[in-house]
Amino acid sequence: MLDMALPLIMDALANAALIFFVAVGLTLVFSVQRILNVAHGSFYSIGAYIAASMGLWLISAGLNPWLSFPALLLSAALVAMVLGPLVERTLIRWTYGRHEAIQILVTFGLFLILEDLQRLVFGVRSIYQDTPMALLGVTEIGGIFYLNYQLLLIVLALAVLFGMRFLIKHTRLGRLLVAVVADREVSLAMGINTDRAFVLAFTLGVFLAALGGALATPTTGVAPGLGAETMVLAFAVAAIGGLGQIEGAAVASIIVAGAKVLAVYYAPAFDTVAPFLVMLAVLLVRPNGLFGTATTRKI
Known part of the structure; x- marks a missing residue:
């Protein structure tokens, strides 16, 4: 029984880790700025493209292949630093306070x-x-071989989860974000630079999405349409866990990934719809x- 359950659990956790990076960025942006960013999936795919391109360049240049690991992080940081402030200040900021449909x-x-x-x-x-993925090799657990890279993804997802909780609960930036979420007008009256808080929150959300795409590249590669597919799953996770809930995003990521993996193993015809049925x-x-x-809504 354990031999059957362990591969399902490991596959579900590895898939949940990748979904979580995107979903937690989406829910962070919504909790602070009250915007459902449909373009969030594009940051995921852009991070994946840049990470893959950077990795291929490193190999073709004959550099140390272990540099491909910091390249994953660097590619996500580049996407966040370039697109985060640019998109927030030129486009997203214009939508604050407007109708959700707009x-x-x-x-x-x-996104288009x-x-x-x-x-x-x-x-x-x-x-x-x-x-x-090739550099890290495999590990045998209970007679079954697992990719060490997948285990690394699970550890990184846990690190992001606890890191986000620490950021919000125990840092000045986190307290500022909580204050802006609670009441933007009062925060302005207290002298908090809400525009800066919005830029930081949006840029962090972009970084998390791009990091998810970069980390997914060694396992799945990247192709056109990846952003749309990921965005749909991220919205499903946000809806299941509760919009704006970081812990909810973590639990919902496991639920969605578990449903998808179970469908792949036992009902392949329901692979694409299983997360949405859940x-x-x-x-x-x-x-x-x-x-x-x-919650009550201010009008």
Whole structure:
């Protein structure tokens, strides 16, 4: 029984780790700025493309292949530093306080633009760069071999989860973000630079999405359409866990990944719809998600 359950659990946790990076960035942006950023998946795919391209360049240049690991982090940081402040200050900031339909339409338009730009820059062919995964090798657990890279993904996801909790609970930036979330007008009156807080929150969200894409590259590669597929899963996770809930994003990532893996093993025909069937079942019972609560809205 354990021999059957262990591969399912490990596959589910590894998939959940990649989904979590995107979902936690999405929920962070929503909790601070109250925007459902449809273009969030594009940051994931851009991070994947840059990480794959950087890794291939390192190998072709004959450099130490272990440099491919810091390259994953560097690619996510580059995406965040360039696109985070640029998008927030020129486009996202214009949508604050506007109707949700306008916000979704604007970010969806940005998503279409970014997807076309990726095709223009990187082409339409798939890119695969598995050097980090090959370097780490495999580990035998209970007579079954697992990729050490997948185990690393699980550890990194846990590090991000606890890091986000530490940021919010025990740092000045976290307290500022909590204050802005609670009441932006009062925060302004107290002298908090809310515009700066919004830029930092959005840039951090972009970094997490791009990091997820970069880390996924060695296992899945990158191809056109990756951003849209990931974005749909991230929205499912956000809906199940509760919008704006970091712990909810972690639990929901495991639920969604578990449903997807179970479908792959036992009902391949339901592979693509299994996560959304779970989302439907949760929302029928708890419309605000597992960790979400009904809140009053200021008009």
